[in-house]
Amino acid sequence: MARIALSSSLAPYTDGVLELELEVANVRQLFQALGERYPELRSHLEAGIAVAIDNEIYQDALLQPIDRDSEVILITKIAGG
Amino acid sequence: MRYEAPNTLEQAIALLSGANGRARVLAGGTDLLIQMRSGRTDPELLVDIKAIPELTTLAAEVGGYRVGAAITCMELIENAAFALAWPGIVDGVKYIGSIQVKGRATMGGNLCNASPAADSVPALIAAGALVCIAGPQGRREVPIEAFVAGPGKTTLAGGELVASFLLPRRSPRSGDAYLRFTPRTEMDIAVVGAAVNLTLDNKGVCSHARVSLGAVAARALLVPEAGAALIGTRIDAAALAKLAAAASAACKPIDDKRGTKEFRIKVAGVMARRAAAIAMERAGRHS
Amino acid sequence: MARNHVSATVNGDQVEFLCETGQTLLDVLRDELRLTGTKEGCGTGDCGACSVMVDGRLVCSCLMLAVEAEGKAIQTIEGMSAGEALHPLQRKFVEHAALQCGICTPGILIAARALLARNPDPSEAEVRFWLAGNLCRCTGYHKIVDAVLDAAREMRGA
């Protein structure tokens, strides 16, 4: 079960839940599981969220594997100028 | 839109009067072209005066100088004798736009654009210059401080144009200076401009002084009280303080995107005082 | 709309063109004579990207009518190198990385050459005040000034 943490900017879409554990093997499964549990989060997930897996940031990396004991943090995507 | 480049004053005057107000004089063009591009003016005829010899001549006359209205700023700056006689006027000319703009811009154009912040006008006022005008009714001369009517308006009648400036003879121990305040060191429009022209007697006492301010009213101002503050003094700190106060008191500025009223009033005094110090130092060196 | 006939020389070549009275020299250089090295950054004489030489005088070509070029000798960036041999300023600008995007570079090179023609040994302040009419947003001017001073040294054999 990977430990999932959400940045506080996503709290409004998860009724304030910011930490949970999920049985997921990659980022895509993570988004599906979160989308089912928190429908309001769904529109933000696929294109608007970056994922930090054991402190390495992955943007748009749906197939990136998530290990059993990984620590995963969801953050909003970063763009630049 | 037609373009004509006459090589005599008479032809130019005929062209201007025959266009019933729909013609504009083209000298350097560095203000006129910007106004045409932004649609603020849409002339039917441009009369280019640069081919008229009288307008591009700089000559000593009656001990003073007659400066053609269509001489470019760079030509004036590069004229060593003129810069020695009137360093303050050259200060003002040096502030106009960039080197590139000064390669085309003229004192005649700077004056006729009638911007309250024109950089060459305050020093000409302090110098006591006369504007020599030619038109259908012949020639006339006007003290420069009376030439501009208000922002964008001159006192030229139909068909008239500015032919030259007449500068009086310089008595010994005279010096003039012009300073302006702008946020940037170059490429700016004066938020405040101050010109001082003064003469010292052989004991170092100020015998003659004229002070003019730019960008603090609807047109460049001659400020008699400021000049009076210097006359009869050795231009010490007290005299300079009185000068600064008189300068600030004369301001009738507006708030605009370049500065606030309070700022212009305060800085006018500072610029006038600093310009007076430079003019005095130059007068001391000018035997 | 009657058009004016103008003949002039550009970079040593005789040219003739027709132009509307309102057309600027910059418009004609770029749109009629296809010399696109001179750039428009503002159209109001505030940025210097359109700098050219007219009869040896440094000017903004956006603030001069094309019709005023009659009989004049005009020099643009395209005429600054002689065949393959770059002008020392052009070489030094590349060597010193004195340009990034390059839109302001033609105007600055023309202005810098005009400076060195009248003052072969300028101080840093003299370079900076002479080039104040040429805006650059990428470099912060540091390497531009270094390149001009270095070219000046080479040109006067210092």
Added chain:
Amino acid sequence: MSTMLKYQEKELKIVGTRPLRPDGVDKVTGRARFGADYNLPGQLIGKVLRSPHAHARIKSIDTSAALALPGVKAVVTREDFAEMPDEMAAVGELMINFRDVTRNMMAREKVLYDGHPLAAVAAVSESVARAALALIKVEYEILPHVIDVVAAMKAGAPLLNEKQYTAGVKPKPDHPSNVAKRLEYGHGDLAAGFKQAEVIIEREFNTKPVHQGYIEPQACLASYSADGQAELWTSTQGHFVFRAQCAKVLQMEVSRIRVTPTEIGGGFGGKNNIYNEPLAIALSRKSNRPVKMVTTREEVFRGTGPTPGANVKVKIGCTRDGKITAAEAELNFQAGAFPGSPVNQASMCAFTRYDLANVRVVGHDVTVNRPKVAAYRAPGAPIAVFGVESVIDEMAKKLGMDPIDFRLKNAAKEGTQTYYGPKLGPVGYVQTLEAARAHPHYRAPLGPNQGRGVATGFWFNIGNETTCSLNLQEDGTLTLMLGTIDVAGGSRASMAMMVAEELGVEFERVRPIVGDTSSLGFNFLTAGSRSTFASGMACVIAARQMIEKLRQRVAKIREVPAEAVAWKDGRAQPADAGVAQFAPMTLAEIARMGGKTGGTIAGHAEINAQGAGPGFGAHIVDVEVDKQTGAVKILRYTVVQDVGKAIHPAYVEGQMQGGAAQGIGWALNEEYVYGDDGILQNPGFLDYRIPVASDLPRIDTVIVEVPNPNHPYGVRGCGEVPIIPPMAAIANAIENATGLRLREQPFSPPRVLKAIDDAAAAKG
């Protein structure tokens, strides 16, 4: 697959040196072609009609007289563009609401800012096009407007979009608001943190909108042919993103538009967005002729996207010995006519330079009657950091601590838990601060009315999608087709340097160019300081793929096992004495035989680069304040920055100097000035004052290199960090010189003089 190539320390021959960039000669001879330098036979000139009002409903647009004018070939208005749903769509690797994009490009119900496009014409000449604009009759119903961000947030402020409810707020508000979104970041217990604090400072700051100020106005040339194919030449920071957005608003298939990027005359984020491009394509489609559209400088100021003006509140608490116990900020950012200010990035990097247990940052994205903001070099960060680094400077002074020591005591390091999500990897903030403290500038003596200021900056840097192709030519030289736009003019050289290093050949044998959208797969914008990191990684992958193919080919030619062939010093040679020996082969020899031994050899990369390493910067600035006029003069400036690895040091220095110069302009004189009528008063380079050469001193640079482990050469993005510290550093220097703390940007002479006079009056 997401890609991350690890850093390996090795002896370098080319990376780190200063070769001459391959595109330099074209730029110094005037041959380089920018947006406005492209022409096609039979082209028309396109011009845009823009709103003269800040806020008005469009009741009618009558273009009949314009269309009837001889020489006018086409006119477009809102009718010519499809309505787009009000939802976020992922297009070109960005989250965008195309309801807003299509309205910003051409107004529909309302005009929302002075300069908002509402029609465009294509005619045989510019003068005819201008005359046609004057014949378009528009009926407006003028509405009250609002521009100041605080005023726009108040209840009862004029609403730009009656259907906009603040997102990110639970429960959903019951009335519409100009606040498009609220967001919040943070961790720890803020109240407890402030209770622990012995010193608390709370301040408010305001900044004005500023523009990127690129010297080349936007320009494009479009040619749509009756078979539904379109070609577009445009000055852009991302031709693939422009293609994706144009295809979306014009409802065309992506592959039917081919975008060729021209040389770009500066962008800084301002050329991430489409403006005239779809209008030019639509006009070309209607007229069946190419259409060229070049914006004027006035249009650039009125119609493109400057930064937000903002209101920033910062509150920090610390112990007597300088340990920060709590930090809080509220960032209220103007978004302009449509939502989308960079308040998100600003919130994420406001405090990220410090290791803080208790943090909260709240951000509001607020629509106002101003052009929709666009990115500007580390978007939003300089504004947030102006507030935070000013309060930190005030705090250090109150404790009597050296400003750099105070920052070192709280500095973020490897393992620091950020308040927006992950822990930081290896970063160089401490090394950067120590390099600044050790610099002679930091201890140089100061004269009267002079002061020194310090401030620091952090930026994430990003990776994103990148593709490139490396082809071996018959004579053994190489062409490198890049997909990322070379905005600052140094990335083509840097890419070629990394390829040359990998292949062991001279730099001059690799010819880099930027390909058009039909030559490569999708590439993201050049933004987020990503190109040298992401495109560099792609080039290294392509080079290593080529080396692999070269080894296989030589093994076949020399009839030895592949394991026997090693690639060293630009040649295939026996791996060591223990393998089958063979005569080495150079690139040229292999290339000559390529055709006969299976075909030419190329290396490719199609990646989504991960592992971008954050950059840190520390700036030192000396100012002199003229107390009689309020003028602030920059005397000396030093930029210290961790760039991971400087591939080409001269171009890295150029980024540091250029970013600092833009920051200085932002601090001292740059601002959008609006009248009470909502009309922009200074749309030009005369009254919008960017620094000129004589305004600035030399800008000295110190490059710190703490390698980014997720890049083969350790590269961190370096383009955006340098613009972040200057505003705060100059405010701190002015305080050091005069004792006056300025919290309203810009620090223009009228503002500084008023502060001096008010302080003197207060002393009585």
